[in-house]
Amino acid sequence: MVRQLVALLGIEDERLALEWVSSAEAARFAEVVTSFTQKIKELGKSPLRLAA
């Protein structure tokens, strides 16, 4: 649902991620967050910020 709302608002799909990480998977948590942060940096400023 959030994905559809974000699309209506004209925000790129790549800016939203949903991952399941258990509390026992510290390494995986770090990996997921690092790669997502990297992706957002590559995408640059969000249309929300640019518009404001």
Added chain:
Amino acid sequence: MNIEGLVNETKAYYCLDCGVCTGSCPVARYSPSFSPRLMVEKALMGKAEDFLRDQDVWSCLTCARCTHRCPANIDYLEFARGIREEALKLDNKGIPAHSGMFQSIMGIQTSGIKQDRIAWAKEAGSIADKGEYFYFVGCLPYFNVIFANFPSQPLDIGRNVIKILNKLGIEPVVSNDEKCCGHDMLWNGELETFKKLAAANIEVIKEAGSKKVIFHCPEGYFIFKNYYTKYFGDLGFDVIHFYDFLAEKLKAGELTLEKSNGRVTYQDPCRLGRLAGIYESPRDIINGVATSFVEMERSGENSVCCGTTGWMNCSTCSKEIQGNRLKESMATGADTLITACPKCNIHFSCAASFIEGIDIKIKDLTEMVVTAMNGG
């Protein structure tokens, strides 16, 4: 505006202490702690702090039953809006329904982002980028996602409006740049957010070169007609309600409808009825699409609100109001309750989904018209 200014503007000082407001209030009936009269009295006595930190500030449905009946003509609606602005300053934010999702969506639209919201309209019929008629769709594309599990799709209303307008030879402008009309933000006490949204919408309509703006949503219609003009003066275009427009066309014989069998009843939306004074047009249309139309015990200016407004404080009180209203509609012997506001439809559909003993179809009037247009 401070409370003293508010008392002066709404002429609350004329209060006769008669209690007609509280007696008419659907919230006070189920939630006795809520009293419009008490709030006015406390404001007059300079004791507004007593209620400004209270949740009750957010309980008012702004349905205008009290304002309509008040013998002293106090503008309770503006009073309710004003005290919310004051309550926000004290950090009393109320409890938004759906965890504030709607408020977020409305707020984001002030930022000037590029929405992608009209794909459905292109599929429903012919629309234009520029032209005389602008169809102001409102929140329907968002509602359609959020209420996807409901029996009727909110966007069907938009699709139906386009189909009917096309049948009348009109290709309306439907714009990706249309924003939330700001109605709910205004009644959430967020005047500045409302103004930003309103200014953007006026610009979008001007750019489309439209002179006639058609609304199906009673909230959009009411807010453009009264508050856009209040804060922005002459808009340079006409604000028209779809049902007024359609009723005229039916009278002129520009559209023929086939009646379908069955008994129907009708819920007057507060914004369309008491606040905009449009009672006849929807009824004229209903009489053109249904063989039997019966009024509920409380209808027209005595109609009862669908139970929650501005996506705030949806509570057990809201559900009591909705359940009782649905039972009232069933008591007419009707098989279908016709709604004219997307929110009435959503609120009643929600209540009907879990309150026991509710057995009545809930349909938007445009759905009936499209069926009747295609031969009943």
